[in-house]
Amino acid sequence: MLNRRSSVFLVLEGSAALASLVLSLGSLAPGRVAAEWPSEFPSFQRDRGWYFYNEPRPRPDRPAPEPEEHAPKPEPPNWAEPLPPEDDAKPMSVIPMEGLALEAYLRQLPDSELAQMLPSVPAPAIRSWLPVLMDQALTTLDRVSVRKYLLVQQESMRRSEKFSRIWQEVIWTDPGFDHPDGMPLGGIAQSAYDQDRAVQDKQSLLSLRENVSLLLVVQPDCRSCEIAWKILKEWGDIYQFSVRPIATNLMTLGDGTAVLPYPLIVESLQITEFPSLYLIQPSTRYMTRLGTGILTEQEIATRLLRLIPEANPEGAIRHATPVEFPLVSTPEPAPGGR
Numbered sequence: 001m002l003n004r005r006s007s008v009f010l011v012l013e014g015s016a017a018l019a020s021l022v023l024s025l026g027s028l029a030p031g032r033v034a035a036e037w038p039s040e041f042p043s044f045q046r047d048r049g050w051y052f053y054n055e056p057r058p059r060p061d062r063p064a065p066e067p068e069e070h071a072p073k074p075e076p077p078n079w080a081e082p083l084p085p086e087d088d089a090k091p092m093s094v095i096p097m098e099g100l101a102l103e104a105y106l107r108q109l110p111d112s113e114l115a116q117m118l119p120s121v122p123a124p125a126i127r128s129w130l131p132v133l134m135d136q137a138l139t140t141l142d143r144v145s146v147r148k149y150l151l152v153q154q155e156s157m158r159r160s161e162k163f164s165r166i167w168q169e170v171i172w173t174d175p176g177f178d179h180p181d182g183m184p185l186g187g188i189a190q191s192a193y194d195q196d197r198a199v200q201d202k203q204s205l206l207s208l209r210e211n212v213s214l215l216l217v218v219q220p221d222c223r224s225c226e227i228a229w230k231i232l233k234e235w236g237d238i239y240q241f242s243v244r245p246i247a248t249n250l251m252t253l254g255d256g257t258a259v260l261p262y263p264l265i266v267e268s269l270q271i272t273e274f275p276s277l278y279l280i281q282p283s284t285r286y287m288t289r290l291g292t293g294i295l296t297e298q299e300i301a302t303r304l305l306r307l308i309p310e311a312n313p314e315g316a317i318r319h320a321t322p323v324e325f326p327l328v329s330t331p332e333p334a335p336g337g338r
Helices: 002-028 099-108 111-120 123-140 143-173 187-208 223-239 263-269 297-307 313-319
Strands: 213-217 242-247 258-261 276-281 286-292 322-324
Touching: 099 123, 111 143, 123 143, 187 223, 187 297, 213 223, 223 242, 223 297, 242 263, 263 286, 276 297, 286 297
Parallel strands: 213 242, 242 258
Antiparallel strands: 213 276, 276 286, 286 322
16 A cells, blocks of 8 residues: 555656656746747748748859950951052062973972962962862862862952943943843833834844745654744745745645655755754845754744844854755646645
């Protein structure tokens, strides 16, 4: 009985000691226990929880970016700058123009020095340098050789561009070279030019029909010959020209036109392709070849006006190849032809 009472007293004494220890610890930090939540803990409130995103966090100090250094852009070449006068150009006797001396000179010439001297180099030297520098660039295949070639080519293009611009300005400002009627540029001017030219061509052809006739050389079993004869016959009806087909032997075309045999003429002209169209001028006793194959009506008219001396004296001499042949008596055409 006494043992039980003693154990109970011991438990009560331990509880009292523990309570007194807690009270003593609380008395040591009264400010922390009585602190208000919003002021002491701004990121942790009793009713809303912990604001993790409101916690102040130290930010690392980043160094300020260094200013970027931009390389100065090269100034574009002034294409409008006039070429230096010929008095400033290097004498031709100093610059090699051809052969091994030119190759050795260009091979040893630094690209920087080449760029400085190009504006004053005469045009004949530039023309002779281009193929040599291209061969050296394709042989060595290095940047310096390619740059040399590009420098000379660029200078050549610059001078060509300047020449073209001056050439156009001279044509515009000099009435002796400006012919808008003969060289129309705009669409409206071109349309008016074509209409006027068609009227003039028709009048020229009608004035030449008395002095000119056309022969179409054909051969048997030739589809192209049939088509070419049909086009030529219709063209002759429009402009009232004398047109007829001839061949080595007597034959008949698909429309019933009789083809007269002229073997001597065909052999003398050495015709190997059919059909072949020829122009006959009885006054000069010459035959002029106009073309081979199927020609349209416009092509026939254009070639006649270019090759007939009466219509174009200079063009007939330069472009035509007349074949002199003594014309035989021309028989009357068959009822199917003209």
